[in-house]
Amino acid sequence: MNRVNSVGVESGAWVCFDPPDFRGQRFILERGNYPDFFHWNAHNDHMGSRRPVGMHGEHFCLEIFEGCNFTGQCLELQDDCPFLQSRGWTDCVNAVKVYGDGAWDLYEEPNYHGRMYLVERGDFRSFADWEAHSARVQSLRSVVNFF
Incomplete structure (x- = not known):
């Protein structure tokens, strides 16, 4: 699945990419609801790959x-x-x-x-x-x- 109309993030933060190979247009989704791709600053409804963002330690x-x-x-x-x-x-x-x-x-x-x-x-x-x-x-x- 590479087309996404809405997203809900319950915990954490995710870096998402337009193409499926973790390259190209990227955007961060943090906890919250995103009713359409305009709410996560994407230019279209494609989300080809995604992964969690590293967690902060005590000192960063x-x-x-x-x-x-x-x-x-x-x-x-x-x-x-x-x-x-x-x-x-x-x-x-x-x-x-x-x-x-x-x-x-x-x-x-x-x-x-x-x-x-x-x-x-x-x-x-x-x-x-x-x-x-x-x-x-x-x-x-x-x-x-x-x-």
Whole structure:
């Protein structure tokens, strides 16, 4: 089944993808009801693959870097940030380190809008590692998952 008209998430958070191979257009569904695909910011009713998002441990954070391979200016975040420029950051994030068992959504536009990319625990040396089209990131937030 790859067409979905509505979704109810009883617990946890799920990263869902349009195609069946965990690539392409992605969106996060957290606890709640989604009566149609517009409510989960999808462009159509296709949901070809999905998986649970990693759970947060007691300590989780993320470091963003101005340059590839963890070079240049660095900023550590433990809380959501609706506008990175308000913290003195440019709109370029070329590398990311995610600590703990958490996951973070990176958005191309302020206030959690635009293309969204999910990064989970690990090192991302370049924006290509999280399958972004560019290094543009203007807001980010943690994905909370309780199972």
